[in-house]
Amino acid sequence: MTDEGSLRERLIDVGVELVLSEGSGSVGLREIARRAGVSHGAPRRYFPTHDALLSAVARRGFEDLGARFETAVAGTTTPRGQLEALARAYVGYALERRGMFELMFRHDLLDSAPQVPGRSRLRESTLPLFRHFAELVARCRRPDGPEEAEAPPAVTAAALWSSLHGIAQLWAWGSLQLALGDPPSDGEPGDARRDRLIGAVLDAHLGPVPS
Template identity: 50%
Template sequence: MSLPDRLVQAGVELLEEDGLSDLTLRAIARRTGVSHGAPRRYFPTHNSLLAAIAATGLQDLAARLEPDGDGPPEEQLVAAATKYLEFAAERPGMFDLIFRHDLLAGAGGNLRATSLPLFRTFVDLVARLHPADAELRAIALWTNLHGLATLRATNALELLGTTELGPMVRYVVHSHLH
């Protein structure tokens, strides 16, 4: 494995273990066994390395969101929404990083080209039921899902007496389709 790939892999591991706040160039270099200046040969800024790390998470999320089979459109949308929330719960550090466009804008790796197809997945599924306003409905759906993911990650849903997402996912999807 090349050194840039090893640096990215080390970054992914550290992100999963310690979260975004502790993901430094020094920590990644230490994990990789290279000098603290070595990452800069391949990634000119800390954010460019973060962008490369985020790209791996976006690839994973995109693969998870691929529709399974030819079921009814609403059920496929429920499945995609559920997978989105599962990703957020299973990989909270990565979930935080891939949506930090403030950090990653201009950092390289053309993350917008990678992240926009994720949104298009939701638009395409919604369009099967509501072609005229699919993008607007998908934006509303996605913001609701992202909010659920955030509330779940911060344990705020427990304050409301629920952690069961299945009924909420169905309700959110249904409310944006009907």
């Protein structure tokens, strides 16, 4: 990697660290320059706007999430099993890396035109993940099922995604724990309770697993 490329990556590294430790509101060009030990104007060579910088940081988040998805489904062969593994990885990532997770799904960044020549819009990092969800939803459906009564796979995938996003956000706020009883009277650990919620969401959108 060239020195210029190395500096660009170092600036993104600093941005990622800031997002994870202090949230996306802390990420500014001047602060990143200060922490990277370069002049205040240096980041402008690579990121002409604040949104361009945030987009580059968020892209790292999607790369990380994609790698976790690959690990989660390794050895899982059924579409339903893969969806459940992806769902758990998604909620787990959201809770572990809250600042990055919130940044990644900012629509103003996802829908913005590329700020740097030769680089695609950030949404191009998101749509393949969603299409994969929709493909798995389609494969989960029974071949002899009543297709006319079912929503298109993309609609069901969007509803499923929304439910998982809601679990992640409400769990992070403590709302679900309150609703379910915190501390739980049965002694069930938090991870297990979240997994039960994820299973209930899959059942609601896809139907129960055939016995």
